[in-house]
Amino acid sequence: MTTERITFAKAINSGLRRALEQDPKVLLMGEDIGALGGVFRVTDGLHKDFGPDRVVDTPLAESGIVGTAIGLALRGYRPVCEIQFDGFIFPAFDQITTQLAKMHYRSQGRLTLPVVIRVPFGGGIGAIEHHSESPEALFAHTPGLRVVSPSNPADAYAMIQQAIASPDPVLFFEPKVRYWDKADVDLETPAEPPHTDAAPTGLDRARVLREGTDVTLIAYGPSVAPALKAAATAAAEGTSVEVIDLRTISPLDTDTLVASVRKTGRCVVAHEAPVLYGTGAEIAARVTERCFFHLQAPVLRVGGFHVPYPVAKIEQDYLPNLDRILEAIDRTLTF
Amino acid sequence: MSPAEHLADAGLVQLLTPAGERVDHPVYSPLAAHLDGDALRAMYRDMVLVRRFDNEATSLQRQGELGLWAQSLGQEGAQVGSGHALAPQDYVFPSYREHGVAQTRGVDLANLLRLFRGIDHGGWDPTAHNFHLYTLVIGSHTLHATGYAMGVQRDGLVGTGDPTRDTAVVTYFGDGATSQGDVNEALVFAAVNNAPLVLFCQNNQWAISEPTTRQARVPLADRGLGFGVPSVRVDGNDVIASYAVTAEALERARSGGGPTFIEAFTYRMGAHTTSDDPTRYRSAAEDEYWRQRDPIDRLRLHLEQTDELPAAFATDLEAEAVALGERIRSTVRSWGPPTPASMFDHVYASPNSVVDSERAWFESYESTFAPTQGGAR
Structure with a gap:
């Protein structure tokens, strides 16, 4: 087992990289996630290594990001959307709650939407209005969505891969105050499957x-x-x-x-x-x-x-x- | 701007007049030149069958067999014409009134009624027909179509030059939807990605009770131009012109030319739904004006004038329509409610402890009732 001492942000970056490497259907989409690497640099370097078709700088329209991610998922892709800040998710609220959450249900299980929505959330970083919110309960209240939040770099690395592997839509809340925390992360052992009782560190486990x-x-x-x-x-x-x-x-x-x-x-x-x-x-x-x-x-x-x-x-x-x-x-x- | 200017049908592509006469258009006539008698009769058949289906569904709602019904009455030309331009590999994202398009995609029309009978939120396998489920939240699906088209691009199925592989996506929506943010965002995403998408707007003049003047002060087709998307206005009650403009837009999409916005100028001859009462907001004179422009009458006149509607065909079609009506009635009436516990099915694609425990509780609760007729209780 090789561990590396990395930040929470880098752990997610590494998990995203691994998912991009392992599954050609995975793609990232969001505002400023390309050349800039995201406002928190979580996608740093991925645009360069995987190209603009897989690390997509989108128009500034959150409903559009999630809505087109749904379409991409219907075509067999596994989009990972970044919502730049917690308080900016609300323009996408309709797409998430009325469309993303319900498609598997209303199609009698014929359609699955493996879409991950990454949301830097929470306060404590001295931000201005709309940049410190915690809207997770609004999504947890919606059947059809999974809502998770890692607290440390090792979990962040494993859980982002599990979220991408999940056949269900996942709201992935990243505590932005923790982005700079460092810890030893095992970057080689594959993450456990997301949803099985046999996985003590699965996505469904406290x-x-x-x-x-x-x-x-x-x-x-x-x-x-x-x-x-x-x-x-x-x-x-x-x-x-x-x-x-x-x-x-x-x-x-x-x-x-x-x-x-x-x-x-x-x-x-x-x-x-x-x-x-x-x-x-x-x-x-x-x-x-x-x-x-x-x-x-x-x-x-x-x-x-x-x-x-x-x-x-x-x-x-x-x-x-x-x-x-x-x-x-x-x-x-x-x- | 006065309503009259909005309702003006100037600038519409038309290849067939209300009197059933073919007219030439320098751009679009060639795209319809290959439509022979068989092709036109196939369109005519689809329009007649869908109208019969639509009328049956309305009656079934009145008889209490459906909770609601949204008629396509009057819009068969735009729907069947555009639908006939599609290739099998193309994918359609309809709103909820696209029964004519469903017919062209081979969806069993009866299954459209599952949603309205309250036994299913969908009703058919979208991937079996490349025809997505109906979407009730206005305009939401236009983004799904855009994303799907972006996926088609990534699959390398645009501009290959192989007509059996090059793929386009079509999304249908109405005049009211053009005010939605999602439709405007779909135009943005489709434009900047050069997505192989056709945005097919049926301007049926009414968004429930609101005329198009409440949505726009310019022709709806002008909306597309503002996004840099080629746009065209077509007489939506002209099935041949609807075919031709869609064929052009699909070819542009498949060949890598990007999205097109089509405004099909048509009319919702029926109510918004069976819960609506159009007499509260529009005139009998307006209804009559559009009755004179019925898309089915128009094509029938043309077929008759060109001796392309043999009596045997008309007789067979009428018999087919009657049989369809009978099948729709008996099928719908045979559908009982799903089992109550089925509400827990398919909430998630993977095991979910909360849903599983609620289902277990519910089934245990249900089992405490003595089994009687119907359902678990």
């Missing part, structure tokens, strides 16, 4: 990142790093926190969450998106249904408030940072 006995802390994407930090801090204070990286938002790997909460009796969910009708609400409902007699405290949520994403100068007060996650852990222990 993963226990840190074992604990007092509280289950569930996070995904950008919030996993502060969650791990919170667990380490809590451990120093004598609280054993089990951290689960959700990885998949739809489908939800409820079994893994339930097994943990039945053990700890307490559950905190952290994400950047507003908690109202968010992923945490769904987790709280499912955990409560299946762990009712194991729970020592109500499931608590840490996340965005019911306000538009605030200006950058105060975004740290909006995000589920270390202090707010620790506050929730403390609160759950008071019951």
Whole structure:
């Protein structure tokens, strides 16, 4: 096994490269992903190596990007679309929810749309309006879509390949605040198949990142790093926190969450998106249904408030940072 | 700009007058010159059969057998004419009123009614006929067609010079759709990619209750020009001209000349759907004006005037239409509802724990009811 120490962005780049090499039907499309390599440089060098027909600079029209990706998929291609920023996905919302999500269903399984939509999402980078949002729940609410979010370079590398290999459309949320994080990534071992019970690191699987006995802390994407930090801090204070990286938002790997909460009796969910009708609400409902007699405290949520994403100068007060996650852990222990 | 200017049919390519007389056009007549009696009778047959089918479907809706029906009445010329210009390898992305095109692609017309009976969201195998499913969200499919055409390009099936391989894509939409962002984005993507695409706009004058004047202050064909896409206005009730302009556009697409925008000037003689009431927004005089321009009457007159409509053919066709109507009625009435648990089928192409667990719960719940007649309950 050869590992390489690379950034999260480079890990996705490497996964995309591998997919482009292995399947001639894979193509990338998006705004400024060609010569520029994308505004976050995630597609850096791919245009040069694979050419403009496979790494396609599209017109500035998100509905057009996803709509033409659907057509390309109907013709047998596997398009990977880049939406430049989270807040720019809404012009494509109709194509994603009314067309992409439903084609397999309405065709009685005759048509499949293996389309991946990469979305740099979340805040914490001091961006201006519409560049820090977390719209994942809007898509998780839509049957027919898969919604995932890696939290670290190794997962990013494997999961982007699994997303491309999936026969279903996948919304692939990339935590942009993590793009510059570095880690050792095994670039040689092939990724596991995306959807099989035999694959413990498949696209449908949550993963226990840190074992604990007092509280289950569930996070995904950008919030996993502060969650791990919170667990380490809590451990120093004598609280054993089990951290689960959700990885998949739809489908939800409820079994893994339930097994943990039945053990700890307490559950905190952290994400950047507003908690109202968010992923945490769904987790709280499912955990409560299946762990009712194991729970020592109500499931608590840490996340965005019911306000538009605030200006950058105060975004740290909006995000589920270390202090707010620790506050929730403390609160759950008071019951 | 007054409505009159919009409704003006100046500048339309026409090869057959409402009186059934052939007229010459320097560009388009040669493209239709090879249409002999057999070819014209084949078009006539398709138009007659589709109209019969359409009338049967309307009746079935009135009898409660369909939840809704969107008539193609009056648009058979544009649809059948353009459909006859297609090659087998071409691919069609229809809106939801393209019953005439479906007929030319060999789709069993009965299957168009599955959607409207509420037993299927689709109804046929698109890849078996190169005829995509109907799309109800206005204009969305024009982007799918554009992307599909971009795929055809990547497959190397444009400009090979082999007529059995060179492939074009056609998408059908209406006057109202030209206001949608997706249609405009389709024009952008098709233009800059030089995609082998024909954007076939049936301007049937009405988007439910809104006249074309609510969509544009210029002829719709001018929309294409703004994107650098060659555009043509055709008399959509002239099946021969509709064939010819489509043949030209398809040839341009297949040979690598890129997209074409066609505005087929026609008329929705029926209601938008069976839920609509056109008497609230348009006049009987207007209806009558267009009745005089019926696309089927026009071709029949021409065939009669040229002695190309033998009595035996007409008799056989009428019998075929009657038989089709009977088959449509009996087929539709024979379709029961799908099993309730089938709602869980095909949500995903791969296993999904959420859908699987909901299905399991539902089936268990269903099993608690005593089995009676129909369905699981």
